[in-house]
Amino acid sequence: MDFDKPVAGGPCWTELGTDDLESAKGFYAELFGWRPETDPRQEAGCYTVAHLGDAAVAAISRLYQESQPVAWNVSFAVPDADAAARLVEEAGGTVVVGPMDIFDAGRFAVALDPTGAAFQMWEARAFPGAGLLNAPGALGWVELATRDTGRATDFYTTVFGWNAESSEWYTEFAVGGQQFGGMADMGDRFPPEAPPHWLPYFAVEDVDTAAAAAVAAGGTVRTAPMTVPDGQRIAVLADPRGAAFGVFRPGRHG
Incomplete structure (x- = not known):
């Protein structure tokens, strides 16, 4: 990711929806060194913001409805949420x-x-989003897995004004000339029932160490640590409740 604070059209926040709030707080605190703070207001529904130092970096929340899967979600910054919603439609x-x-x-x-x-x-008012991006323990990349990359490209470039640069196997997204994420065709890498989804990647000092730490804390490795063609080392992990997320060591985009 080429920026360390949210920019319009780029990813500004990531939030885990889970059915075991306490387990998630402990797992990610151990893995990334997060300091979770739960909103005490009853109407906030135990919404928990994770911090690195004084910077808010992510959130952990209860599931909003029974049909919601345990999963990480990605938010993009918009100047006007109502106008952006109309563009989406x-x-x-x-x-x-x-x-x-x-x-x-x-x-x-x-x-x-x-x-x-x-x-x-997310249309920011009092809360701008992540106070830190692309640093160890913070969100550093987002990736879309989909079965129709052409349609997805047309959609996101229209709604958010992104630029898309595609190779044979991957598409990189940028806003204002700053890269922040990418897109891959799901192909045969996912079972047919797996839905298209956005996956957050958190920056770490050492991918192999992070993968081992996740397993020790009760998580699993979905994609073993590997080095991709541009030289970055990545892995896809899952927490004890099955929520997938990526880790990477910042390289060309860090």
């Missing part, structure tokens, strides 16, 4: 929640792109 996506105010923090919406991948949009 016009471009063939679906708005499934909101837009709605979240206290005085900002305005929020959840949407599905035309290929079925869920994502969130």
Whole structure:
């Protein structure tokens, strides 16, 4: 990721929805050194913000509804959530929640792109999003897995104004000339029932050490540590409740 603070159109926040809040707080605190702080207000529903030092870096929340899977979600910064929601609909996506105010923090919406991948949009007010990006323990890359890369590219470039640069096996996304994420075709790498999805990657000092630490803390390794063609080392892990996330050592984009 080429920026260390949120920018318009780029990823600004990531949030885990889980059915075991306490387990998640302990797992990620051990893995990334996060300091979780749970909002004491009853209406906040135990929403927990994880910090590195004084910087908010991610959130852990209870599931909002029974049909919601245990999974990480990615939010993109928008100047106007209502206008962005209209663009989503016009471009063939679906708005499934909101837009709605979240206290005085900002305005929020959840949407599905035309290929079925869920994502969130955040119009910042009192809360700008992550106070730190692309540093160890913080969000550093986001990746879309989908079965229709062409349709997804058309959608996101229309809604967020992204630039897309594609190779034979991967597409990189940028906003304002700054790269922040990519897209891969799901192909045969996923079972047919696996839905398209966004996956957050957290920066770490050492990918192999992080993978071992995740297993020791009760998680699993979905994709073993490997070095990709541009020289970065990555792995895909899952927490004890099965929520997948990636880790990587910042390289060309760090």
